[in-house]
Amino acid sequence: MRIPKTLAALFAIAACGASVAAFADNPVGFYVGAGAGESQIRSDDSNYGYPGYYNDYQTAWQGLIGIRPIKLVGLEAVYIDFGQPSRHQNFDFNVSGSDSHPTAPALFAVGYLPIPIPFIDIFAKAGAARLSTNVTDFVQQACVAGGPCPYFVPTSRHQVIDTRFAYGAGVQSKFPFGLILRGEYTRISSPFGDPDALLVSALWQF
Numbered sequence: 001m002r003i004p005k006t007l008a009a010l011f012a013i014a015a016c017g018a019s020v021a022a023f024a025d026n027p028v029g030f031y032v033g034a035g036a037g038e039s040q041i042r043s044d045d046s047n048y049g050y051p052g053y054y055n056d057y058q059t060a061w062q063g064l065i066g067i068r069p070i071k072l073v074g075l076e077a078v079y080i081d082f083g084q085p086s087r088h089q090n091f092d093f094n095v096s097g098s099d100s101h102p103t104a105p106a107l108f109a110v111g112y113l114p115i116p117i118p119f120i121d122i123f124a125k126a127g128a129a130r131l132s133t134n135v136t137d138f139v140q141q142a143c144v145a146g147g148p149c150p151y152f153v154p155t156s157r158h159q160v161i162d163t164r165f166a167y168g169a170g171v172q173s174k175f176p177f178g179l180i181l182r183g184e185y186t187r188i189s190s191p192f193g194d195p196d197a198l199l200v201s202a203l204w205q206f
Contacts, residue, residue, distance in 0.1 A: 026206045029068035031180065035201025036061040039082040041102060042193035058083025060197040062186075066110070068205075074110040076125065079103075080186065082195040102195040104129040104188055106166045119174045129166035129188045131195075134159050165189045178205040 039060035060082045068074035084101040106129035113122045170184025180203040187196035 027069075029074070029205065030066070031068070031178075031203050031205040032065050033180070033182070033201045033203030034061070034063045035182070035199045037197055037199035039195060039197040041082055041085050041100065041195050056085035058085055060199060062197075062199055062201065064201070064203075066203075068110075068112075072112050072114060074112070074123075076108045076110055076127075078106045078108065078186075080106065080129075080197065080199075082197060100192070101134040102131060102188075102190070103134075104131045104164075104166070106130070106188070108166065108168070121172045121174070122170075123172070123184075124167075124169040126165075126167045129164050130161065131164045131188050131190055132159060132161045133190070133192060160192070162190070172203070179203070180205060 037060055039058050040055065041058055042055045060080065062078055062080040064076055064078040066074055066076035080103065082102045082104075106127055108125040108127035110123050110125040115122060166186065166188045168184055168186035170182055172180050172182035172184075174180050182201045182203060183199070184201070185196065185198055187194055
C-alpha cells in the first residue's frame with residue numbers, strides 16, 4: 001500500500017519536530033498521534049440518481065502533529081482518510097453507479113475549555129481542509145462462470161480537490177509518560193456531502 005505524499009510529509013515533519021523538542025525540553029507542547037474510527041460518507045447529488053444519493057459508514061483513520069504553546073490554545077496538522085464506500089445504482093435497464101473516497105490534509109486552530117481538572121481536556125477546533133474526493137464510476141458486466149457476480153468494471157475516474165471549512169470537538173485524558181487518549185468528532189463541509197468521522201486517537205506529548 002502506498003503512503004500518501006501528504007502523510008509522508010507529516011511524518012517527516014513530526015520526526016524533525018521530535019528531534020527539536022527533545023533538545024529544547026518541548027517548550028511549545030509538541031505532540032504526535034494517530035487514530036481510527038467510523039466515518040460517514042454521503043452524496044447529496046440526487047440528480048437522476050447519478051452519482052446517486054447514498055449514506056455509508058466506513059472505517060476512517062488519521063495521523064496528526066500538533067503544538068500547544070499555552071494551556072488554552074493549540075495548532076494541529078492532520079491527515080484524515082474517511083474510507084471508501086461502494087454504492088451501485090440502477091439506471092434504465094443497466095446497472096451502474098459510483099463510489100467516492102474522500103481524504104484531506106487539514107490545519108486546525110484548537111481551543112481548550114478552562115476546566116479545573118488537570119488530567120482532562122475538552123476542546124473544539126476549526127480550520128481549513130484540502131478535501132480530495134476520488135470518484136470512480138462503474139458499470140455492471142455479465143456474470144462469468146466461476147467469477148464474482150455481480151461483476152463491476154470501472155468506466156471512469158476523476159478527482160475533485162477543493163479547500164473547505166473543517167471543524168470538530170472532543171475530549172482527551174492525560175496519562176503518565178506523555179500519553180494522551182482522545183475521542184473526537186471531525187467534519188468537513190463539502191457540496192458533495194459532508195464527510196465526518198468519530199475517531200479514537202493515541203497521542204504522545206514529548
